[in-house]
Amino acid sequence: MNKKDWKGLKDTFQVMLYFLGLTNRVSKIYIPTLLFSSLFKSAAPFINIILPKFIIDELMGQQRTEVFVQLIALIILGNFIFNIINKWFEMRVQVVNEELIYGLDLVISEKIADMDFQNIEDPEILNLRERALFAIYNEGAIWRLVENLAVMVSSTISIIGLTALILTLNGILIFVVLAIVALNSKIFMKVQKLRYEAGQKNIPGNRAFGYFGTLTSDFSLGKDIRLYNIAPVITSKVQNFTSQVVRVNTQHFRTEGKLNGLSAINLQFQLIIVYGYLTYRVFKGTMEIGSFTMYASATNSFCTSISTFVNTFIEVNQLCRYLELFMQFEQIENKSKAGTRAIELSERYVIEFKGVSFKYPRKEEYALKDVSIVINQGEKLSVVGLNGAGKTTFIKLLTRLYEPTEGEILINGININEYKYDEYMKILSVVFQDYKLLAFTIKENIALENADAVSDDEILKILKEAGLEKDLAKLERGIHTPIYKQFDKTGIEFSGGQSQKLAIGRALFKNSPIVVLDEPTAALDPIAEFEIYNKFNDLVGNKTAIYISHRLSSCRFCDKIAVFEKGRIIQYGNHSELMKFPHLTYAQMYNTQSQYYI
Numbered sequence: 001m002n003k004k005d006w007k008g009l010k011d012t013f014q015v016m017l018y019f020l021g022l023t024n025r026v027s028k029i030y031i032p033t034l035l036f037s038s039l040f041k042s043a044a045p046f047i048n049i050i051l052p053k054f055i056i057d058e059l060m061g062q063q064r065t066e067v068f069v070q071l072i073a074l075i076i077l078g079n080f081i082f083n084i085i086n087k088w089f090e091m092r093v094q095v096v097n098e099e100l101i102y103g104l105d106l107v108i109s110e111k112i113a114d115m116d117f118q119n120i121e122d123p124e125i126l127n128l129r130e131r132a133l134f135a136i137y138n139e140g141a142i143w144r145l146v147e148n149l150a151v152m153v154s155s156t157i158s159i160i161g162l163t164a165l166i167l168t169l170n171g172i173l174i175f176v177v178l179a180i181v182a183l184n185s186k187i188f189m190k191v192q193k194l195r196y197e198a199g200q201k202n203i204p205g206n207r208a209f210g211y212f213g214t215l216t217s218d219f220s221l222g223k224d225i226r227l228y229n230i231a232p233v234i235t236s237k238v239q240n241f242t243s244q245v246v247r248v249n250t251q252h253f254r255t256e257g258k259l260n261g262l263s264a265i266n267l268q269f270q271l272i273i274v275y276g277y278l279t280y281r282v283f284k285g286t287m288e289i290g291s292f293t294m295y296a297s298a299t300n301s302f303c304t305s306i307s308t309f310v311n312t313f314i315e316v317n318q319l320c321r322y323l324e325l326f327m328q329f330e331q332i333e334n335k336s337k338a339g340t341r342a343i344e345l346s347e348r349y350v351i352e353f354k355g356v357s358f359k360y361p362r363k364e365e366y367a368l369k370d371v372s373i374v375i376n377q378g379e380k381l382s383v384v385g386l387n388g389a390g391k392t393t394f395i396k397l398l399t400r401l402y403e404p405t406e407g408e409i410l411i412n413g414i415n416i417n418e419y420k421y422d423e424y425m426k427i428l429s430v431v432f433q434d435y436k437l438l439a440f441t442i443k444e445n446i447a448l449e450n451a452d453a454v455s456d457d458e459i460l461k462i463l464k465e466a467g468l469e470k471d472l473a474k475l476e477r478g479i480h481t482p483i484y485k486q487f488d489k490t491g492i493e494f495s496g497g498q499s500q501k502l503a504i505g506r507a508l509f510k511n512s513p514i515v516v517l518d519e520p521t522a523a524l525d526p527i528a529e530f531e532i533y534n535k536f537n538d539l540v541g542n543k544t545a546i547y548i549s550h551r552l553s554s555c556r557f558c559d560k561i562a563v564f565e566k567g568r569i570i571q572y573g574n575h576s577e578l579m580k581f582p583h584l585t586y587a588q589m590y591n592t593q594s595q596y597y598i
């Protein structure tokens, strides 16, 4: 074995240990169940190897009926008991398998939900995730690994027992079998390599199937699919990918078939040698028929066990290559949650951006450049600017979805990254433009994890403040009405404006000292917008509030306005201060919009 082989073996063991640990974390009984099942399986075949020898010896020798009947009864009873216990083990293995699969699903979902947001958008990490999940879901790599390890244990036990048995006859037979197995293992390795290569070639095709599969079941795309007649485009793309996958698989299975045929021929050679030798011994009179049967079947079982062991080991090695990707994915560091400082609960939270610049991952240009601003406790700040000016990015940094490339963001003089992530999230209520409602009831959408602990009246009060009172009055089940129809056909589909009010209600319910609304009124009609803004100062009270809006009329409610352009703050002040400069951006934007209102 050269240095590279040793390293490969070391990596394989590392991956194996990692996944055994992970499996044990997910299900404590999985490994013991599989292990006992394998131990049992490896011991049982000995009944059918050793007992027939005594039956044949008896038939060829003294032919005592009672001994013959006893031996037959023993073999039947032995097999009966073995089968019953084996079935029980199979059933248990199936149950624990399910438990493991669900548990691993949960581990993967938690990892994805817990990942730094910027990683979710990073194409390299997306690619790694894709390949890691492909190994788990399409290749079933984790459970195959554990199952294979159990098979290796059971075949090792069989090999030890059978070697002892065969050595009582002729040690050379063992070498004959080993030589054939070595030859067939080479073939098996080649088959595995081809399978891996075919799998890798099929990844783009499988990814496309996954994508197109979700397209057709994505309810939100239903309208576009019908109105733009997208279905034929999807079908033709799927057909393209199908023929690509079929081409790769046809070529692969053709080669695999030839190699498997070669391996079958090798096995015939082994049979000829073993049976030839045993027959020679019988003819020479140095072996009885009973022993002939026992040794023939022991040598066959030895060959099967050793092939199983070697092939399983090769497969484990291959699986570890797949699983390494998952290991890398699971070990991606979670930087945004590294803070350890407790947030001091206070009435005052002063936010400060100090020379903050930011580039999105793998982007050359700055989305924010040298932004410095102080937002005092209770202040209402309006953030305005043209599309792409950097307004949402400003909020994404404040909410720790991304970290500044340069400069820092402070709250009460301390870098926000130092605060414990969960505690920091509690001081912020944010409604983004692309907020999402869930297929839960209205109450659950508002109160989320606290839904059971909160009274209906509290929720109704919030929804009234958010302007949804009249809409709720029309619903038979009120706040217990489910949204969307995924789980309940009487679920409702809110309009854009109603959904937005609900999302605002969710932010109000959170009752955090800092409220951020990123274009909160975009989907609202002018009357609802007027009502929300009129009421908003009351709703928000003395909380700090940051509003991003394209409707500049809303800025008049705010203490300060920050005008963004190309990632920089180019103007800052209140409405009347900024209107004093008619040739600058704010006044021009305001005047242009007000022309349309008049």
Ligand SMILES: Nc1ncnc2c1ncn2[C@@H]1O[C@H](COP(=O)(O)OP(=O)(O)OP(=O)(O)O)[C@@H](O)[C@H]1O
Residues within 6 Å of the ligand: 121, 360, 363, 367, 385, 386, 387, 388, 389, 390, 391, 392, 393, 394
């Ligand atoms: N996830 C992202 N990855 C790469 N670039 C991005 C990403 N999100 C935004 N950008 C870029 O960063 C810049 C600022 O975008 P941002 O969304 O902050 O603008 P905005 O002022 O909120 O725009 P809008 O008014 O359209 O919502 C734009 O050039 C945009 O293309």
